Amino acid sequence: MTKEYSNLEKIRLEKVEQLREQGIDPYPAQSERSHTSQEAIAAFEGVESKEGEEVSATLVGRVRSLRAMGKITFAHIEDGSGRVQIFLRANDIGGEQVEFFNKYFDLGDFIQASGEMFRTRTGEVTLRVKEFHMLAKSITPLPAAKDEVVDGEVVQHATLAEPEVRYRQRYADLAVNSDVRQIFRKRAAIIRSLRDFLDGQGFLEVETPILQPIYGGAAARPFVTYHNQLKQDLYLRISFELYLKRLLVGDIERVYEIGRDFRNEGVDRTHNPEFTMLEFYMAYADYQQVMELTEEMVVYVADQVAGSREISYQGQVINLEPPWSRMKLSDGLAELVGIDIEEHATAESLAQAMRAKDLEPEPEATRGKLIDSLIGNFLEPNLLQPTFLYDYPRDISPLTKSRPEDASTVERFEAFMAGMEICNAFSELNDPLDQEARFQEMGRDYASDDEERHPMDEDYLRAMRYGMPPNGGFGMGVDRLTMLFTDTPNIREVILFPHLRERE
RNA sequence: GGGCGCGUAGCUCAAUGGUAGAGCAGUGGCCUUUUAAGCCAUUGGUUGCAGGUUCGAGCCCUGCCGCGCUCACCA
Numbered sequence: 001m002t003k004e005y006s007n008l009e010k011i012r013l014e015k016v017e018q019l020r021e022q023g024i025d026p027y028p029a030q031s032e033r034s035h036t037s038q039e040a041i042a043a044f045e046g047v048e049s050k051e052g053e054e055v056s057a058t059l060v061g062r063v064r065s066l067r068a069m070g071k072i073t074f075a076h077i078e079d080g081s082g083r084v085q086i087f088l089r090a091n092d093i094g095g096e097q098v099e100f101f102n103k104y105f106d107l108g109d110f111i112q113a114s115g116e117m118f119r120t121r122t123g124e125v126t127l128r129v130k131e132f133h134m135l136a137k138s139i140t141p142l143p144a145a146k147d148e149v150v151d152g153e154v155v156q157h158a159t160l161a162e163p164e165v166r167y168r169q170r171y172a173d174l175a176v177n178s179d180v181r182q183i184f185r186k187r188a189a190i191i192r193s194l195r196d197f198l199d200g201q202g203f204l205e206v207e208t209p210i211l212q213p214i215y216g217g218a219a220a221r222p223f224v225t226y227h228n229q230l231k232q233d234l235y236l237r238i239s240f241e242l243y244l245k246r247l248l249v250g251d252i253e254r255v256y257e258i259g260r261d262f263r264n265e266g267v268d269r270t271h272n273p274e275f276t277m278l279e280f281y282m283a284y285a286d287y288q289q290v291m292e293l294t295e296e297m298v299v300y301v302a303d304q305v306a307g308s309r310e311i312s313y314q315g316q317v318i319n320l321e322p323p324w325s326r327m328k329l330s331d332g333l334a335e336l337v338g339i340d341i342e343e344h345a346t347a348e349s350l351a352q353a354m355r356a357k358d359l360e361p362e363p364e365a366t367r368g369k370l371i372d373s374l375i376g377n378f379l380e381p382n383l384l385q386p387t388f389l390y391d392y393p394r395d396i397s398p399l400t401k402s403r404p405e406d407a408s409t410v411e412r413f414e415a416f417m418a419g420m421e422i423c424n425a426f427s428e429l430n431d432p433l434d435q436e437a438r439f440q441e442m443g444r445d446y447a448s449d450d451e452e453r454h455p456m457d458e459d460y461l462r463a464m465r466y467g468m469p470p471n472g473g474f475g476m477g478v479d480r481l482t483m484l485f486t487d488t489p490n491i492r493e494v495i496l497f498p499h500l501r502e503r504e
Numbered sequence: 505g506g507g508c509g510c511g512u513a514g515c516u517c518a519a520u521g522g523u524a525g526a527g528c529a530g531u532g533g534c535c536u537u538u539u540a541a542g543c544c545a546u547u548g549g550u551u552g553c554a555g556g557u558u559c560g561a562g563c564c565c566u567g568c569c570g571c572g573c574u575c576a577c578c579a
Binding site for chain 1: 505511513514517528529530534535536537538539541548554569570573576577578579
């Protein structure tokens with residue numbers, strides 16, 4: 001397939017040809033810079049008041065605006081540090097050079113320009129260009145029409161808005177929307193601060209297999225692939241849990257991993273087929289201690305990246321200051337749904353109570369799955385301020401320690417804020433006999449073709465039989481945390497290349 | 505997967521079923537301190553794709569493709 005060039009592209013291709021005919025390489029390998037644009041501005045402002053001092057600079061960047069006015073031309077170029085105005089004048093470089101610039105430079109081209117910094121009559125620190133050359137010619141016009149600078153802020157007019165194009169052509173989105181670049185800088189800062197925090201707490205960062213012969217650690221459908229030489233199916237991990245806990249058996253007391261999980265499930269505003277997870281496991285801690293560490297960690301991130309413990313998310317102010325609310329799951333459901341799950345020990349009984357409230361329980365669901373649906377439908381959307389919901393039903397928590405005083409519930413919590421689930425944590429089950437029984441229970445409760453069923457992991461049981469210290473574990477969706485801190489309503493805004501259906 | 509909505513020039517958007525348009529970008533001019541520069545002129549379209557209804561379809565109908573919102577499943 002050959003590309004059909006648009007009329008605008010054809011004109012620029014012609015310019016490329018003409019440059020080559022003049023012996024000018026439109027894509028040279030060498031470039032130089034003495035200052036970033038902001039460094040050059042700062043350097044000039046530093047010496048501006050001093051007599052006879054000049055700032056010479058060689059700047060590089062992308063041409064973002066062009067104002068040709070006969071014998072002079074103004075333009076803005078943008079580099080990683082920001083924008084700076086450049087000024088070409090026939091008096092300085094001759095009329096032919098100005099004409100050359102006007103003829104061959106388009107919006108989006110990369111340029112290198114050298115000269116002295118000065119301040120224009122209207123007060124903008126600007127590079128008076130002595131020399132310039134093309135660093136890379138842009139063929140396809142960037143989809144930005146016009147920018148305006150108001151009080152140092154770039155205001156964009158009629159900029160790329162179509163979400164489909166923004167996600168499919170993220171490069172154009174980033175090139176044109178500086179606020180999008182800002183989101184991904186913040187994302188990196190969030191991940192860096194999570195690492196800082198955990199490293200500071202004595203956790204060891206590890207990497208465990210993404211291709212797993214047996215998937216586990218969560219209830220989700222996996223992606224399946226095949227290894228040719230081993231002649232076996234492998235699954236892309238749906239969680240890191242079972243591998244990280246094997247490391248506790250290996251006497252690593254505190255361990256974490258930040259990486260990608262893959263779940264073959266629906267795609268929507270808060271779900272991407274691959275997403276970034278943080279899991280940590282902490283020997284000699286239980287879920288109550290993990291709760292406290294969770295608060296500390298999120299507040300640490302807030303201090304580092306937001307500079308405030310109050311953040312604004314989609315018009316809501318969220319106060320991250322510990323301690324967060326703690327709500328026992330059964331109390332929460334009693335209050336918000338009016339059903340006391342402790343009075344309904346079986347799925348049948350609970351389903352009946354739901355029907356009495358005009359709810360439609362899913363027919364084959366277990367008691368735990370019914371409770372889970374009540375959480376998702378009634379609690380989650382209402383939990384705007386940070387809240388720990390704790391003590392979950394046993395049958396949807398097959399890796400979690402039961403509560404000593406009530407074997408039907410387990411020591412597990414999830415944290416919610418802004419109507420979103422942020423993390424999931426528990427006192428990890430370390431009794432190999434109980435664990436084996438749970439795997440068998442799962443086998444009974446789920447149909448044999450239900451891919452969400454936890455497969456029996458014999459090696460994991462063997463590890464546990466060697467002895468696993470009591471420990472608290474934690475998992476958090478990093479993308480969702482990033483959504484909170486960047487005030488974005490869609491997970492695709494915080495993933496550089498989100499999955500869309502393939503086109504053509 | 506279901507429901508609702510959207511898809512028009514490079515970008516942002518118009519267009520009662522009746523000649524597909526504007527601003528910006530582009531092209532050609534004028535212009536030596538502009539900054540959404542200005543002024544004059546001007547190019548640019550298989551209206552997502554394929555059918556149908558109609559004298560006539562961007563608009564109405566059907567199917568398909570893609571995206572968004574939403575419900576279901578999930579983190």
